[in-house]
């Protein structure tokens with residue numbers, strides 16, 4: 001990527017890295033305060049990720065610091081841009097929204113770094129912001145064009161009906177979502193997620209991402225949702241209120257975490273808890289289309305009460321023939337029996353993985369809670385799995401704490 005920013009702009013932006021690192025979250029918190037004075041901008045966001053401890057505040061400040069640090073090494077930004085652009089597509093962020101963020105961000109930098117910030121630095125940041133914004137705007141336009149021109153694709157929100165609601169365990173329930181217009185739907189890439197716009201009973205509208213848990217097809221999607229009793233209501237609404245026949249809005253499948261279009265090497269699908277959803281989509285796809293791809297489905301659950309889709313996955317594996325399933329229970333019930341209900345007691349361990357999966361040449365796909373991801377990503381990298389063979393999804397805004 002060529003860099004059109006002047007050496008002086010680059011130098012001034014880089015000079016703000018220490019202050020940004022120290023005050024980054026303050027800047028984004030002040031920025032959101034300003035941004036959300038506009039109701040229509042506020043409505044674009046997912047409010048459970050905001051607030052003083054909101055992970056979105058952290059994700060945005062981490063992105064800005066990474067940007068300032070790498071402003072002279074733009075290739076390092078490519079994967080970050082890809083992830084953000086997909087997230088923005090899911091939330092239907094449009095070019096006209098960027099000006100609101102520009103004004104709020106620059107005003108926040110000025111306010112928080114006063115009196116130490118000069119007009120020249122602010123102008124350099126303005127230039128740098130628009131440079132990054134244009135990269136995102138262009139990439140988002142490309143993704144949008146591809147989505148619109150693909151069979152079953154669409155732009156923005158489309159109405160889907162819940163056509164099946166299937167409990168998968170005590171805590172996870174699956175929903176089949178079929179388009180109200182009866183037309184085909186875009187075949188997602190296995191691993192991608194949908195964004196749902198939910199109108200809650202108390203009048204609030206919230207947006208939530210859910211990974212698609214079935215193989216791509218042109219007819220419907222399936223999501224599998226874990227009940228979060230203490231959350232702001234997205235999963236509670238789906239579990240307790242939503243019924244077959246109800247209509248909800250979806251943006252098209254998005255996300256940069258997916259199985260390669262033509263997998264060529266062994267695949268290890270590694271998940272914990274509800275992190276199994278993208279793995280089930282990948283396993284179904286490999287089962288249906290890639291008979292020669294050796295696959296390892298390794299899953300950790302508390303016990304048989306919370307463990308979802310086990311029978312289904314084992315059936316897919318049996319039909320495939322080269323798909324191996326191993327399940328770990330960290331808190332087995334009195335009725336759970338190792339060797340019968342599950343394969344191993346305890347947590348998935350790096351030692352077990354290195355002894356039982358092809359470390360030297362497999363692609364690893366991971367999804368689960370942050371401590372699980374952090375431990376596994378670090379352990380895989382430490383044991384010689386190159387970073388381009390480690391792919392992970394986290395069910396919240398990404399931050400720099402996961403990468404090895």
Ligand SMILES: Cc1cc2nc3c(=O)[nH]c(=O)nc-3n(C[C@H](O)[C@H](O)[C@H](O)COP(=O)(O)OP(=O)(O)OC[C@H]3O[C@@H](n4cnc5c(N)ncnc54)[C@H](O)[C@@H]3O)c2cc1C
Nearest residue numbers: 048208209210211225226228231232233234235277395396
């Ligand atoms: C790319 C992606 C894919 C995803 N895929 C899936 C999937 O396949 N299946 C799935 O079940 N989920 C998935 N999620 C998570 C999903 O989007 C929701 O975050 C989840 O369903 C919880 O939503 P909620 O509204 O019920 O709870 P939220 O309000 O989002 O709360 C989530 C958790 O945060 C904590 N919390 C929230 N507010 C507070 C508060 N005020 N005080 C203390 N704690 C609080 C709670 O402990 C709660 O358990 C995915 C997320 C992403 C980003």
Ligand code: HEM
Nearest residue numbers: 044045046049056059060063087091097098101133397398
């Ligand atoms: C250069 C400008 C921008 C940058 C660097 C940026 C950066 C980010 C980052 C890092 C994330 C988190 C991605 C992840 O989940 O990993 C994100 C998500 C998001 N962004 Fe942006 N963004 C920009 C512009 C905008 C604009 C203009 C809007 C709308 C006004 C916007 C709205 C959102 C929303 C709604 C999300 C999802 C929030 C969530 O998950 O709760 N962003 N952005």
